[in-house]
Amino acid sequence: MNCFPDLIGNLRVREHIVRTLCQHPSHAYLFAGPEGVGKYHLAVRFAQGLACPQAIEQPCSCQSCRQIAAGTHPDVHLLLPQGDTVKLEEAKRLRDWGQFQPLALRWVINIIDQADRLTAEASASLLKLLEEPPPQVINILVTSRPQFLLPTILSRCQRLSFQSVPTGQIEQWLRRQGCTEAEAVARIAAGRPAEALRWAEKDQWKKRQRYLEWSLQVASDNSPLAVADKILKEKDKQTLVDFLSVLLSLWRDLAVGPFDLAGVVNRDQATNIIQVAAGRPSYRWAEGCLSIEETLELLGTPVNMTLRLPALLLVLAQT
Ligand SMILES: [Zn+2]
Numbered sequence: 001m002n003c004f005p006d007l008i009g010n011l012r013v014r015e016h017i018v019r020t021l022c023q024h025p026s027h028a029y030l031f032a033g034p035e036g037v038g039k040y041h042l043a044v045r046f047a048q049g050l051a052c053p054q055a056i057e058q059p060c061s062c063q064s065c066r067q068i069a070a071g072t073h074p075d076v077h078l079l080l081p082q083g084d085t086v087k088l089e090e091a092k093r094l095r096d097w098g099q100f101q102p103l104a105l106r107w108v109i110n111i112i113d114q115a116d117r118l119t120a121e122a123s124a125s126l127l128k129l130l131e132e133p134p135p136q137v138i139n140i141l142v143t144s145r146p147q148f149l150l151p152t153i154l155s156r157c158q159r160l161s162f163q164s165v166p167t168g169q170i171e172q173w174l175r176r177q178g179c180t181e182a183e184a185v186a187r188i189a190a191g192r193p194a195e196a197l198r199w200a201e202k203d204q205w206k207k208r209q210r211y212l213e214w215s216l217q218v219a220s221d222n223s224p225l226a227v228a229d230k231i232l233k234e235k236d237k238q239t240l241v242d243f244l245s246v247l248l249s250l251w252r253d254l255a256v257g258p259f260d261l262a263g264v265v266n267r268d269q270a271t272n273i274i275q276v277a278a279g280r281p282s283y284r285w286a287e288g289c290l291s292i293e294e295t296l297e298l299l300g301t302p303v304n305m306t307l308r309l310p311a312l313l314l315v316l317a318q319t
Contacts, residue, residue: 002057004045007038008173008193009165016160017042018056021049025107026158027133028141030115033162035144036192040113043140044069047076047109050138064104075105079112094129094139101136108137115141116148123150130156164191174200181205187265188249204242211246212266218247219254219276224313232306240305241296248292251316253277255285288316 003014010033020026031039048055048065051073055065067073079094100108112118118126130139130153141157143149170193171186179185179200188208189196198204214227231243250273253264257273259282264273277285295312299305 004042004056006058007042007045008169009037009191010042010162013160013162014042017046017049021046021056025050025138027135027137028130028139028157030146030149030154030157030159031140031142031162032146032159033144034164034192036189036194037162037164038193039142039144039162040111041194043111043113043142044078046140047073047111050107050109051075051105073104075100075102075107076109076111079110081114081117094126099134106136108134110137110139111142112139113142114144115153116143116145118149123153127153127156165193167191170196184268187267190265207242208246211243212250212269214243215247215250216269216272216276218313218317219250220279221317224317225310228310228313232309237299240309241299244292244296244299247316248289248296251285251288251292255282255289258282284319288319291315 003011003018007014013031029043031043033039045055048060048068051064051068052060052062054060054062059065064073068076071078077094094110094112102108112126115126126139127150129137133139139157141149141153146154146159167186167189170189170191171182173193174182174185174196177200181200185196185200185205188199199208214230218224218227231239234240249265250269253266253269253273254277257264257270257277261270261274264270266273291312295308298308
């Protein structure tokens with residue numbers, strides 16, 4: 001049985017979906033698991049597979065598959081967060097779609113990405129649709145934070161749990177696509193194929209080198225505020241996420257490097273890591289990791305990063 005063979009990882013989920021496509025699908029699914037492991041992508045392929053058997057074998061570019069991917073298919077509705085939340089008006093559209101009869105397919109399919117960002121009103125609206133599911137409707141909720149969904153919503157969905165993809169699998173997958181830095185990129189991707197593809201791009205890889213240099217600068221208490229200025233000057237949330245991710249990977253390396261050099265992510269910096277790590281006890285580096293993780297969590301909230309980032313870098317540089 002071919003189960004989306006062009007994708008990697010989460011084989012059991014893919015097999016389950018292909019079995020479902022051959023039988024009758026449920027009314028509601030929860031695709032839950034870490035970010036960047038392909039949940040949303042597989043939800044779209046699932047919808048494509050309901051319309052076109054070809055989509056199970058390989059990425060398909062027939063008219064129906066193209067429309068589904070672009071969000072223009074009359075029977076497949078993609079609901080993505082506008083800004084930071086999925087608002088009531090959007091969820092009301094969902095309920096309206098519940099009244100629709102499919103035009104081209106056997107089902108009306110709603111894919112709700114980042115379902116944990118539904119506002120309270122939107123959640124209540126979705127719950128009504130799940131409580132009395134019209135027979136022609138399939139809802140797919142996608143989330144990396146299922147704990148933020150209402151228990152009453154969770155209990156009405158069939159849950160498919162996604163896992164991180166092993167680094168070795170990502171590395172081989174990148175090699176097949178001609179990536180020259182496959183080993184290093186796979187380690188940085190930390191189990192997330194979508195991240196691997198992003199970091200494998202030449203420009204992004206150059207950025208990583210730059211962020212790594214600046215992170216080492218902070219670790220050596222060398223002008224941390226100047227580093228914060230350079231990042232904030234970009235005025236771009238993705239830059240912040242990327243920089244903090246690289247910073248976190250370096251801080252983890254500084255915590256574990258002296259004990260387990262083979263376990264470090266940024267192996268091209270092994271010499272620097274050993275040298276800088278020796279300047280502090282390991283638990284201090286580990287504490288720094290927690291502060292960086294906290295700041296990464298705050299990126300989804302309205303916290304003012306022009307204050308938070310310099311404060312974080314100052315603390316990291318001096319403790
Ligand atoms: Zn197709």
